[in-house]
Amino acid sequence: MAEDRRTLLKVLSGVVGTSVVGAVAAPALRAVLAPVSLRTVTGVGELVPVVALDAIPSDGTPVNVPVVVEAPMDAWTRQPPTTVGAVYLRRTEAGVKAWSSICPHLGCGIDYDAAAGKFACPCHESWFDTDGAVASGPAPRGMDALETRVVDGMVQVRFEKFKIGTADKEPA
Ligand code: FES
CATH class of the missing domain: 1.20.5 (Single alpha-helices involved in coiled-coils or other helix-helix interfaces)
Structure with a gap:
């Protein structure tokens, strides 16, 4: 017992x-x-507001704006608002268009030459028309167009990076 x-x-x-x-x-x-x-990395690749629609010239002149991701999260870490890149925005008859400012040749930052009315990459002198198409130079493809939309007067852009040096636009 x-x-x-x-x-x-x-x-x-x-x-x-x-x-x-x-x-x-x-x-x-x-x-x-x-x-x-969970989805642990957030921010890049999502539609984020970048600028008020009113701030984009109605005459078709492009503007360069930074893409700031609010509180991106990477695994266990929530970071402060972070600038992940920059885009060119331009009003067209079809609406607001967006392009990455990263040159598809070797990744330099693209400028806008107002006098020439074209985009220009100073590194190896690639020139792009205002619709992003290659005008001249070694760039193997046009500027990378990005998805954009307007919500409540704010322009949103889905910022993505693509492989450089390739004729096709492929995710980086
Ligand atoms: S990186 Fe732009 S032309 Fe080479």
Whole structure:
């Protein structure tokens, strides 16, 4: 009888001990592993507001604006607002168009030459028309167009990076 009681107590203490460890370990494990099942990098590749529509000249002159991602998140770390790139925006009859300011040749920053009325990359002298098409120079493709839309008077852009040096526009 005493032996049975001792066995029962051993089993009960084992069950209680295991439950206590599980109760403590499960939430901790869940907290550590949470990003594994979540989308952990946010910001780049999403439509983000970049500038008010009114700030874009109605005469078709392009403007260069930074793309700032609010509180991007990378795994466990939430970062302060971060500038992830810059885009050119231009009003056209078909609406606001957006292009990455990264040159598809070797990745330099593209300028806008107002006197010439063209985009220009100073590194190896690639020139682009105002619709982003290559006008001259070594750039293997036109400027990379980006998805854009207007919501509540704000222009939103989906900023993405593409491979440089390729004739086709491929995700980087
Ligand atoms: S990086 Fe723009 S022309 Fe070479």
